[in-house]
Amino acid sequence: xxxxxxxxxxxxxxxxxxxxxxxxxxxxxxxxxxxxxxxxxxxxxxxxxxxxxxxxxxxxxxxxxxxxxxxxxxxxxxxxxxxxxxxxxxxxxxxxxxxxxxxxxxxxxxxxxxxxxxxxxxxxxxxxxxxxxxxxxxxxxxxxxxxxxxxxxxxxxxxxxxxxxxxxxxxxxxxxxxxxxxxxxxxxxxxxxxxxxxxxxxxxxxxxxxxxxxxxxxxxxxxxxxxxxxxxxxxxxxxxxxxxxxxxxxxxxxxxxxxxxxxxxxxxxxxxxxxxxxxxxxxxxxxxxxxxxxxxxxxxxxxxxxxxxxxxxxxxxxxxxxxxxxxxxxxxxxxxxxxxxxxxxxxxxxxxxxxxxxxxxxxxxxxxxxxxxxxxxxxxxxxxxxxxxxxxxxxxx
Amino acid sequence: xxxxxxxxxxxxxxxxxxxxxxxxxxxxxxxxxxxxxxxxxxxxxxxxxxxxxxxxxxxxxxxxxxxxxxxxxxxxxxxxxxxxxxxxxxxxxxxxxxxxxxxxxxxxxxxxxxxxxxxxxxxxxxxxxxxxxxxxxxxxxxxxxxxxxxxxxxxxxxxxxxxxxxxxxxxxxxxxxxxxxxxxxxxxxxxxxxxxxxxxxxxxxxxxxxxxxxxxxxxxxxxxxxxxxxxxxxxxxxxxxxxxxxxxxxxxxxxxxxxxxxxxxxxxxxxxxxxxxxxxxxxxxxxxxxxxxxxxxxxxxxxxxxxxxxxxxxxxxxxxxxxxxxxxxxxxxxxxxxxxxxxxxxxxxxxxxxxxxxxxxxxxxxxxxxxxxxxxxxxxxxxxxxxxxxxxxxxxx
Numbered sequence: 001x002x003x004x005x006x007x008x009x010x011x012x013x014x015x016x017x018x019x020x021x022x023x024x025x026x027x028x029x030x031x032x033x034x035x036x037x038x039x040x041x042x043x044x045x046x047x048x049x050x051x052x053x054x055x056x057x058x059x060x061x062x063x064x065x066x067x068x069x070x071x072x073x074x075x076x077x078x079x080x081x082x083x084x085x086x087x088x089x090x091x092x093x094x095x096x097x098x099x100x101x102x103x104x105x106x107x108x109x110x111x112x113x114x115x116x117x118x119x120x121x122x123x124x125x126x127x128x129x130x131x132x133x134x135x136x137x138x139x140x141x142x143x144x145x146x147x148x149x150x151x152x153x154x155x156x157x158x159x160x161x162x163x164x165x166x167x168x169x170x171x172x173x174x175x176x177x178x179x180x181x182x183x184x185x186x187x188x189x190x191x192x193x194x195x196x197x198x199x200x201x202x203x204x205x206x207x208x209x210x211x212x213x214x215x216x217x218x219x220x221x222x223x224x225x226x227x228x229x230x231x232x233x234x235x236x237x238x239x240x241x242x243x244x245x246x247x248x249x250x251x252x253x254x255x256x257x258x259x260x261x262x263x264x265x266x267x268x269x270x271x272x273x274x275x276x277x278x279x280x281x282x283x284x285x286x287x288x289x290x291x292x293x294x295x296x297x298x299x300x301x302x303x304x305x306x307x308x309x310x311x312x313x314x315x316x317x318x319x320x321x322x323x324x325x326x327x328x329x330x331x332x333x334x335x336x337x338x339x340x341x342x343x344x345x346x347x348x349x350x351x352x353x354x355x356x357x358x359x360x361x362x363x364x365x366x367x368x369x370x371x372x373x374x375x376x377x378x379x380x381x382x383x384x385x386x387x388x389x390x391x392x393x394x395x396x397x
Numbered sequence: 398x399x400x401x402x403x404x405x406x407x408x409x410x411x412x413x414x415x416x417x418x419x420x421x422x423x424x425x426x427x428x429x430x431x432x433x434x435x436x437x438x439x440x441x442x443x444x445x446x447x448x449x450x451x452x453x454x455x456x457x458x459x460x461x462x463x464x465x466x467x468x469x470x471x472x473x474x475x476x477x478x479x480x481x482x483x484x485x486x487x488x489x490x491x492x493x494x495x496x497x498x499x500x501x502x503x504x505x506x507x508x509x510x511x512x513x514x515x516x517x518x519x520x521x522x523x524x525x526x527x528x529x530x531x532x533x534x535x536x537x538x539x540x541x542x543x544x545x546x547x548x549x550x551x552x553x554x555x556x557x558x559x560x561x562x563x564x565x566x567x568x569x570x571x572x573x574x575x576x577x578x579x580x581x582x583x584x585x586x587x588x589x590x591x592x593x594x595x596x597x598x599x600x601x602x603x604x605x606x607x608x609x610x611x612x613x614x615x616x617x618x619x620x621x622x623x624x625x626x627x628x629x630x631x632x633x634x635x636x637x638x639x640x641x642x643x644x645x646x647x648x649x650x651x652x653x654x655x656x657x658x659x660x661x662x663x664x665x666x667x668x669x670x671x672x673x674x675x676x677x678x679x680x681x682x683x684x685x686x687x688x689x690x691x692x693x694x695x696x697x698x699x700x701x702x703x704x705x706x707x708x709x710x711x712x713x714x715x716x717x718x719x720x721x722x723x724x725x726x727x728x729x730x731x732x733x734x735x736x737x738x739x740x741x742x743x744x745x746x747x748x749x750x751x752x753x754x755x756x757x758x759x760x761x762x763x764x765x766x767x768x769x770x771x772x773x774x775x776x777x778x779x780x781x782x783x784x785x786x787x788x789x790x791x792x793x794x
Contacts, residue, residue: 012442021446028442033434036666040433044612045409045425048743049418057613084661086635087484094523110647115636115661118649122634126491126524135647209662215441216454217664237519238483239512248748250507250532252515264481264512265606267614267667269433346445351645 002288007362010280011213018372020347023187023325023358026213032276039272051268060271061262065221067278068212071286072185072204073195074223080258081208081274082266085186085220087236088205089153090119091261092222094235096151096180096203097127099228103150104131107179111138111158116184120153123235138163142173149179156194157187157323160350162315164192164323168199175200186210189221191293191324191360193286196223203228211324211360212281214274222261229257238263280362292361293324299369300326300357307377314354325358338390339379345372399685404759407677408610415769417744420584420722420755423610429673436669448665457668458637458659462618464675465609468683469582469601470592471620477655478605478671479663482583482617484633485602486550487516488658489619491632493548493577493600494524496625500547501528504576508535508555513581517550520632535560539570546576553591554584554720557747559712561589561720565596572597583607586618588690588721588757590683593620600625608721608757609678611671619658626654635660677759689758690721696766697723697754704774711751724753735787736776742769 012028013019019027043055052058065079072079083091093106106120117135124131136144138158145152152174157164167183174181183204188194190211196204204223208214224232234254239245240262243253254260297319304311304326311328330336330353337349347357357372379385409425410416416424440452449455462476469476480488490503503517514532521528533541535555542549549571554561564580571578580601585591587608593601601620605611621629631651636642637659640650651657694716701708708725727733727750734746744754754769776782 012438014443014445017445019445025441025446025448027445028437033437036433036437037430040425040430040612040670041409044422046411048411048414048416048424049422049745050738050743051422051613083480083484084635086661087480087633090633098523113636114639114645114647114649117647118634118636118639121649122632125630126495126632128525207662215437215666216448217662217666217668219664220661233522235519235523236484236487237515238481239510239515242511242515246748248511250511250514252518264483264617265604265614267616267664269612269614269666269670270664271614273437273666341447346447348446351643 002284004292004361004365007280007283008365011363013363016344018345018368020345020357020359020364020372022213022360023191023210024348025209025216026211026277026360027363029213029276029280031279032215032273035276036269036272039269057266057268060268061266062258064271064274064278065258067282068189068208068221071194071281072189072223073197075197075226078226078229078258079221079223080261081219081221081271082262083220085205085207086115086119088220088222089116089184090123091234091236092182092203092205093120093151093153094123095232096182098233098235099231100150100178100180103148105134105149106132106151106153107134107136107141107144107149108153109138109141110135111160111163112153112155113159113184113186116153116155138165141165142170145173145177145179147177149177151182152179153182155184155186157191159187160354160356161327162322162325164321167201171199171201187323187325190281193290201225208274213277215270218270218274219267224258224261226257232260234260236263240264284362289361293359294319296359296361296364296366296369297324297326299366300359300373303369303373304328304376307373308380310380311355324360325356327354327356329353330355332385335390336379336385339385340376343375343379345375399681401689401758401762404677404680405762408760410760413741415742415765417742417754417756417761417769419610419757420588420607421745422606422613423608423674423757424760426610426673426677428676429612429670432673433666433669436666454663454665457665458663459655461668461671461675462655464679465586465605465618468591468678469586469620470594472594472623475623475626475655476618476620477658478616478618478668479659480617482602482604483512483516485617485619486513486581487520488631488633489579489600489602490517490548490550491520492629493579495630495632496628497547497575497577500545502531502546503529503548503550504531504533504538504541504546505550506535506538507532508557508560509550509552510556510581510583513550513552535562538562539567542570542574542576544574546574548579549576550579552581552583554588556584557751557753558724559719559722561718564598568596568598584720584722587678590687598622605671610674612667615667615671616664621655621658623654629657631657633660637661681759686758690756691716693756693758693761693763693766694721694723696763697756697770700766700770701725701773704770705777707777708752721757722753722755724751726750727752729782732787733776733782736782737773740772740776742772
């Protein structure tokens with residue numbers, strides 16, 4: 001059993017704050033400061049260039065990949081970290097297209113995170129007019145999987161509502177139609193159990209600064225199914241994906257397996273902070289995290305609906321149909337969220353009217369939920385959001 | 398005048414080490430540790446998601462870009478940091494090709510850093526058989542600039558020999574032939590004065606972990622000439638390059654100017670370490686750095702040639718023709734470099750026979766050079782490199 005009291009004690013959370021935005025940026029692991037300090041002083045400072053070997057920096061992208069892999073049902077040696085999620089989406093879609101060269105359609109849905117669509121669009125524009133990015137409603141995806149489609153690009157958990165796609169069923173349907181799949185796990189990794197291997201997924205990508213708590217701008221990850229890894233031609237063919245980077249050959253030869261999905265020099269300071277976060281994840285079992293997450297979200301919905309009748313649930317009511325977040329619609333959601341934040345309850349707002357709350361059992365418990373809903377009820381019942389100050393929109397991530 | 402004694406005191410260099418490998422990975426600025434610690438604890442830890450605005454994280458990529466821009470003759474607002482150099486090469490070449498749609502040839506030279514060629518090759522392969530990466534000898538570049546060429550992709554300073562291309566003359570010749578230029582400044586930024594604006598350069602890219610001392614895996618940068626910025630269609634069209642990232646529109650609309658070259662979420666911890674390094678650079682004048690670098694390299698060549706006759710100069714003898722590094726050829730260069738490193742003189746080795754030394758006036762002075770050459774002379778004159786231990790090749794960056 002995962003000891004959630006123990007994991008909660010491993011995070012540095014500000015006094016008086018109930019943090020329900022770990023689906024946007026996870027909090028600071030207490031050990032990250034000392035760990036990064038040691039890396040700076042003892043590794044970069046003392047080892048200098050030799051840190052690449054002596055301190056194991058060069059192996060960090062795959063070592064971290066394997067630790068993340070355990071949480072998403074990936075085989076050892078099938079995940080590597082690096083770059084940003086947008087770049088990894090590009091790399092995955094380009095590689096997937098390359099495996100299906102006779103088809104020109106990338107299928108996605110309008111519940112996907114916009115950057116995934118932007119990156120796919122940028123890629124397809126560069127490939128020419130024959131290519132098409134086809135974007136349908138989330139409910140229409142299954143019906144749109146045809147033999148015309150080269151690549152299915154989906155985010156498993158909708159970033160606004162938390163609605164989940166059925167990865168196993170859609171992957172099966174895709175394969176039956178000769179379609180290669182790319183799954184974005186931004187709101188899945190560390191949020192829900194994922195079984196890439198069991199779902200027979202082809203490519204998957206994700207970020208590590210949300211549920212995985214790697215810190216602002218922490219590196220992304222990419223998964224390639226072992227059965228495809230040696231056939232994949234990486235579109236972003238950088239030197240650290242080369243078979244022999246330090247031979248400095250003029251010709252590119254892809255490295256073995258997942259190594260070829262590496263591109264440039266990895267961000268070692270970020271990866272060190274991520275390592276501190278993964279130390280906590282190493283203590284967690286995803287089925288425990290999921291069970292606890294469902295308890296927390298069920299409690300939250302029940303209490304909010306009982307005390308804040310103006311808020312309308314925007315997430316699926318069935319916990320099996322949603323990830324680890326709950327969204328409510330409210331016309332003045334922006335102002336209401338500002339009022340909540342001012343009182344220490346941090347969630348976020350997504351246009352046009354979504355108030356979004358993330359549930360992260362590693363550091364959020366029932367008491368937090370009760371306190372948060374108490375504050376929410378006060379704000380909603382007394383219209384405390386209705387001030388000019390809270391109505392002014394600012395740029396918020 | 399730049400006070401090099403003062404800047405030297407701002408770096409943490411290990412006792413007994415003479416570090417002549419700052420062209421590969423710069424050393425740790427003394428202030429980086431506390432600075433990163435503060436960012437972790439006070440910003441990430443306390444501000445959590447609100448750090449993106451409150452702590453100015455979202456503006457860091459362009460703020461750092463402007464500080465780097467001063468060192469490379471770039472107009473304010475024309476440089477942005479992010480990603481890795483390989484990714485920025487891809488982005489620049491793809492954008493440059495897009496500005497020259499009727500031509501299909503990217504011209505480069507075999508003195509370019511291999512990853513630049515790999516990335517260009519990967520891009521062109523994805524665009525189809527009509528495209529060609531044409532790689533000539535460095536001396537043949539000028540003659541190969543024809544009206545068939547779409548993009549000229551060159552690294553200004555050769556990573557092995559330090560030989561420099563004439564950026565101004567080649568850019569002029571390129572423009573006279575309708576060719577768009579991409580300059581890689583990996584071994585230029587912080588090494589030599591660069592005048593992108595004065596050279597009328599189109600695109601430039603570079604990294605910040607070498608002469609700029611940003612730390613292992615520090616972000617790259619990209620420059621787009623202001624006259625081109627609004628016409629550039631970024632191939633890697635990520636959400637943070639969008640006109641309104643937080644509107645979460647489904648369609649991509651490029652942001653204004655250099656902002657559109659941003660892609661994904663920026664690595665804030667790395668950027669904080671880079672900020673510490675840029676605090677030191679803010680005290681430096683590039684013409685002073687260049688004058689001092691020439692003094693150091695001239696002294697080094699003179700003393701090595703006087704004491705180590707087995708070493709053959711591989712860098713241009715004329716200081717105006719080379720960057721801030723000196724390379725010597727020696728058949729047993731790998732073993733000799735291992736012997737030097739064991740004695741605290743850190744340079745590096747590049748196959749097949751190049752012993753490479755970087756000169757970085759911010760923290761290397763004449764006394765360091767005299768001491769380094771003393772040790773070198775001892776090793777060479779007494780064949781101290783000739784041991785089985787030093788002859789075993791390991792992977793070294």
